[in-house]
Amino acid sequence: MSRTTICNSQLYKLLTSNKVISFKQMCHRRSKKKMAFQSNPKSNTQHALNHFDMYYSNYYKEVWPSIRISLLSQQKYCALVNHCDEGTTFKAESILSDLGAEDFIQKAGDISKDLKTEHSQSIETGSLHTEKNKFIVSDDSHKDHTQPSHRSDSIVFSNNNNPIDEKNTSLYDFMPTNKVYTQREFLHQELARQNTFEDTDFPVNVITEDNPRIPDTLKAYCYKKGNIDLFPEPSISRRNSKLGYYMMDAASMLPVIALDVQDNDNVLDMCSAPGGKMLTMLQYPHSGTLLCNDSSKSRLQRLTRTLHSYGNQKMIDKVTVNQDDGVTLNEPSYEKVLVDVPCTNDRHSTLEDDNNIFKPGRMKERLQIPALQKHLLLSGIMSCVPGGSIVYSTCSLSPGQNDGVIQATLEHLWKETNIDISVVDLSYIQTLFKDTFNFYPSCRFGQLVLPNLRANFGPMFICKLHRTK
Amino acid sequence: MFHCKFLHAVMKNRAFLLFRYGANYMTMSSRSVHYCIRGSIKCWDFHENSCQSFHIRHCASEAALTNMKERVTINYEIQIEETTDKIYEYYRSCNIMIVSSGKERIKDYVQHLINLKLKIKDIEQLMLTSPKILITEDTCTLTKQLREYGFSPKQLVHILRKFPDILDMNFETFLKNLEIFRNIGFSDDVLMALVVSDPTILLLEQEYVIHRVDELKKMFLSKSVLQLIVKSPLVLTEDINMIHLKYEYVSHRMGATPGQVIRSNLFSHSMDYIKCRHQFLTRAGLYKKITKDTGEIGKNPSLREMLDTSDEIFAKKHGKMTVAEYQTFVKIFEKEMSAEEVD
Numbered sequence: 001m002s003r004t005t006i007c008n009s010q011l012y013k014l015l016t017s018n019k020v021i022s023f024k025q026m027c028h029r030r031s032k033k034k035m036a037f038q039s040n041p042k043s044n045t046q047h048a049l050n051h052f053d054m055y056y057s058n059y060y061k062e063v064w065p066s067i068r069i070s071l072l073s074q075q076k077y078c079a080l081v082n083h084c085d086e087g088t089t090f091k092a093e094s095i096l097s098d099l100g101a102e103d104f105i106q107k108a109g110d111i112s113k114d115l116k117t118e119h120s121q122s123i124e125t126g127s128l129h130t131e132k133n134k135f136i137v138s139d140d141s142h143k144d145h146t147q148p149s150h151r152s153d154s155i156v157f158s159n160n161n162n163p164i165d166e167k168n169t170s171l172y173d174f175m176p177t178n179k180v181y182t183q184r185e186f187l188h189q190e191l192a193r194q195n196t197f198e199d200t201d202f203p204v205n206v207i208t209e210d211n212p213r214i215p216d217t218l219k220a221y222c223y224k225k226g227n228i229d230l231f232p233e234p235s236i237s238r239r240n241s242k243l244g245y246y247m248m249d250a251a252s253m254l255p256v257i258a259l260d261v262q263d264n265d266n267v268l269d270m271c272s273a274p275g276g277k278m279l280t281m282l283q284y285p286h287s288g289t290l291l292c293n294d295s296s297k298s299r300l301q302r303l304t305r306t307l308h309s310y311g312n313q314k315m316i317d318k319v320t321v322n323q324d325d326g327v328t329l330n331e332p333s334y335e336k337v338l339v340d341v342p343c344t345n346d347r348h349s350t351l352e353d354d355n356n357i358f359k360p361g362r363m364k365e366r367l368q369i370p371a372l373q374k375h376l377l378l379s380g381i382m383s384c385v386p387g388g389s390i391v392y393s394t395c396s397l398s399p400g401q402n403d404g405v406i407q408a409t410l411e412h413l414w415k416e417t418n419i420d421i422s423v424v425d426l427s428y429i430q431t432l433f434k435d436t437f438n439f440y441p442s443c444r445f446g447q448l449v450l451p452n453l454r455a456n457f458g459p460m461f462i463c464k465l466h467r468t469k
Numbered sequence: 470m471f472h473c474k475f476l477h478a479v480m481k482n483r484a485f486l487l488f489r490y491g492a493n494y495m496t497m498s499s500r501s502v503h504y505c506i507r508g509s510i511k512c513w514d515f516h517e518n519s520c521q522s523f524h525i526r527h528c529a530s531e532a533a534l535t536n537m538k539e540r541v542t543i544n545y546e547i548q549i550e551e552t553t554d555k556i557y558e559y560y561r562s563c564n565i566m567i568v569s570s571g572k573e574r575i576k577d578y579v580q581h582l583i584n585l586k587l588k589i590k591d592i593e594q595l596m597l598t599s600p601k602i603l604i605t606e607d608t609c610t611l612t613k614q615l616r617e618y619g620f621s622p623k624q625l626v627h628i629l630r631k632f633p634d635i636l637d638m639n640f641e642t643f644l645k646n647l648e649i650f651r652n653i654g655f656s657d658d659v660l661m662a663l664v665v666s667d668p669t670i671l672l673l674e675q676e677y678v679i680h681r682v683d684e685l686k687k688m689f690l691s692k693s694v695l696q697l698i699v700k701s702p703l704v705l706t707e708d709i710n711m712i713h714l715k716y717e718y719v720s721h722r723m724g725a726t727p728g729q730v731i732r733s734n735l736f737s738h739s740m741d742y743i744k745c746r747h748q749f750l751t752r753a754g755l756y757k758k759i760t761k762d763t764g765e766i767g768k769n770p771s772l773r774e775m776l777d778t779s780d781e782i783f784a785k786k787h788g789k790m791t792v793a794e795y796q797t798f799v800k801i802f803e804k805e806m807s808a809e810e811v812d
Contacts, residue, residue, distance in 0.1 A: 049754075053754055057754070062788075062789050063789075064754070065753035065754055065755055065787065065788030065789070065790070066753070066788050066789070066790050066794065068752060068753055068754045069749065069752040069753040069754075069788065069790075069798065072752040073752065073798065073801050074801050074804070074805070225793075226793055226796070226797050228797060228800050228801050228804065452794070453790070453794040453795075453797045453798050453801070454793060454794055454797050
C-alpha cells in the first residue's frame with residue numbers, strides 16, 4: 001500500500017515537474033505532417049514562371065533572362081491617335097508630342113519610302129507593277145535568299161515506319177511494362193510536346209511582297225528606347241465627346257500593318273475583343289466592311305464600348321459586331337482576315353493571378369489551346385477568298401503556339417484540302433521597326449517581337465499567309 | 470666611348486651619379502634612375518638607345534652637366550610659378566579671402582608640399598578643390614608630421630582630398646584617435662590603410678566606437694568584425710538599424726551566408742542598391758532563395774559577384790544584357806519603390 005502511494009506521489013511529482021513539458025513537446029514532435037497540407041501554396045503566376053523557365057529557357061537560351069526580366073517589369077505602351085475628326089486628332093497629337101513621344105508609325109513609313117526610292121533607283125526599269133506580279137507567284141530566286149533550308153518543293157515526308165526490333169515482333173511474346181505513367185504524367189508529356197516545336201522538312205512556298213502601305217492617318221506615339229514614362233489618361237473632347245488617343249501595346253499594331261488593308265477590302269477580325277486592333281484598322285482610309293467576331297459576349301460589349309468612345313458615325317457604321325465561335329466561320333468572302341487567337345498570354349500570366357491560364361485546374365484547357373488555335377486559323381483561311389491574305393498573331397513566346405500551329409495548319413491543308421497557301425516573308429517588318437522593337441532573329445514562318453527592358457513591348461508573333469487557290 | 474664608360478660607371482656605383490647631378494634624393498635600379506632636385510621627383514629610364522642618347526646629351530662633359538642642372542632648376546621654378554598663379558587666379562575669381570594673404574603664402578605652401586614629395590599636379594588639384602589647406606595655419610606642421618608618421622605622399626593626398634577637415638585636428642588628437650582603433654585590435658598597417666580609405670573615422674569618439682564594435686560582434690565573429698570595418702568603414706558611422714536591416718534582407722530574403730557577407734562590401738552599398746541588384750537577378754531567373762529543407766545546391770551568384778561589380782560587368786555577366794538595359798531597370802525599380810512608399 002505504502003509502495004503504491006509512493007509511486008503515485010512520484011508520478012505526480014513527475015507530472016508537475018518540467019518533464020511534463022518535455023513530454024508534451026515529444027508528443028508534438030511525433031505528430032506526422034499531413035501530406036495534403038501545403039504551407040506555401042504556389043501562386044498561379046509562379047506556376048506560369050516555372051513553366052516558362054522549363055520550356056522557354058531551352059528555346060531562347062541566353063536571351064531568356066532578358067525576356068524574363070522584361071515580362072516581370074513595367075510594360076510600355078503606345079498611344080494610337082484617334083482620327084474621328086480633325087480637332088480631336090490635332091489636340092491629341094499636340095499633347096503627345098509635348099510629352100516628348102515620337103510617332104513611330106510615320107517614322108517607319110518614311111523608312112519604307114526611302115527604301116522604295118533606293119530600290120527604284122537601283123533597278124533601272126523601275127517597274128514596280130511587274131515586280132509585284134512576280135512576287136505573288138512563288139519565286140525561287142527570292143526563296144533562296146529568305147529560307148535556304150526549305151527550298152526544295154519535292155521533299156517527301158520521311159516515314160518513321162522502321163521495322164521494330166526483331167525480338168519484339170511476336171504478339172504472343174510477353175512484354176513487361178517498364179514504366180506506368182499516371183494521368184498526371186501523361187498530361188506533362190503532352191505539355192512538353194506542345195511547347196516544343198520540331199522543324200519538319202515540310203515544303204513551304206515563301207513569297208515576298210512589297211512594303212505595306214502606311215497611310216498618313218495612322219499615327220501612334222511612343223517614347224524612345226529606355227524612356228519609361230507613361231502617358232496620361234486620355235481626356236474626352238468637348239466637341240464630340242470622343243477620346244483623343246487609345247493606349248495599347250505597340251506590338252499589337254504590327255499584325256494590322258502586316259495585313260495591309262486596301263481601300264475596298266472586306267475585312268474579318270476573328271477574335272476581335274477588346275478592340276485595339278479593330279481601332280487601328282479603323283484609322284485606315286477604307287471603304288469596305290469590317291466584321292468583328294468574338295465568342296464572348298462580355299468581351300464584345302467591351303469592344304462596343306471602345307468603338308463608341310472612339311469612333312465617329314462613319315466608323316461605327318462600317319463595323320459589324322458578331323458573336324459567334326470563330327471555328328464555325330468558313331465562307332470565303334473576305335479579302336483580309338486577321339486571326340488574333342487566344343493564347344497563354346505570357347505577360348498577363350506572369351503578372352496577374354486572376355484569370356490565369358496557368359491555374360492548376362485549367363491544365364486541360366491549356367492543353368487544348370494549340371488545337372483551338374489551329375482550328376481558328378483553318379477557319380480563317382477558309383473565310384478568305386483566293387488571292388486574299390490572312391494574318392495570324394499571338395501574344396505568346398511558345399514556339400508550339402507560333403511556328404508549331406502554322407506548320408500544323410499548313411500540313412493539314414496540304415494533306416486534306418486543295419487550298420494552296422504561301423507564307424509571306426515579313427522581314428520588312430524588322431527593317432521598318434528596328435528602332436522601336438526587339439525582334440527574335442530565328443523564327444521559321446513569321447516575326448516575333450521579344451520584350452526587352454528598353455523597349456518593353458510584346459511578346460507578339462505575326463505570320464502572314466497568302467491564299468493562292 | 471666616353472658615354473659607354475660613363476654608363477658602366479653608373480651601373481657600378483650609385484654614389485657616382487649622385488655626386489655628378491648634385492641630387493638630394495635618389496634611388497636607382499638597373500633600368501631607371503629616380504632623382505630629385507629641389508623637390509621634383511623625376512625618372513629616367515635606361516632603355517638601350519634612350520639611355521645612350523641621354524648620356525650623350527647630358528653627360529658628355531662637365532659643362533653640359535652643370536647646364537642641365539641649371540635648366541632643370543629653372544624649369545622647376547617656372548612650374549611652381551605657374552601653379553601658384555593658377556591657384557591665385559582661381560581664388561580671385563571665386564572671391565575667396567585667401568587672396569588677401571597674397572601670392573607668397575600660396576607659393577610657400579606649394580613649396581612645402583613639394584618638399585614633402587607630393588606631385589605638383591596633385592597639389593594644384595588639392596588647393597583648387599579645398600581652400601582649407603591654405604586657410605589653416607597648421608597645415609605645414611601637420612602634413613609634415615603625418616608624412617613622418619609613415620603616410621606615403623599618395624596616401625597623404627588621398628586623406629587631404631577626402632577629408633580636408635583633418636587640418637583642424639591637432640597631431641596629438643590624431644594620435645589619440647588612432648589609439649582607440651589600435652585598442653580594438655588593428656595593426657598599424659591596417660589602421661593606416663583604414664584612415665586612407667575613410668579619414669572621417671578619426672572624428673568618432675571612443676565610447677561610440679567601442680559600442681558599435683560590440684554591436685557588430687553580436688552579429689559576426691570578433692575577427693570578422695575587424696575585417697568588416699576595413700572592407701567597409703561605413704559600418705562605423707551608419708545607423709545601426711540600417712545595418713540590421715541590410716543584414717536581415719541579405720540573410721533572410723536572399724539566403725546569403727555570413728561568410729558571403731564578410732567577403733563582400735555589403736555595408737558600403739545603400740539598401741536600394743542591394744534590393745535593385747537582387748531584384749534584377751530574381752526577375753531574370755538567375756537567383757533563387759535556397760532553403761535548407763529542399764536540399765538544393767544553389768547556383769546563385771555570390772554576394773560579392775552581385776554587389777561589388779560595375780554596372781557593365783554585372784549586366785553582361787548575368788543575362789548578357791547591356792548597361793543601358795540595366796540602367797532602365799534601375800529606373801523602373803526606383804519608380805516601383807516610390808509607388809510602394811506612396812501606398
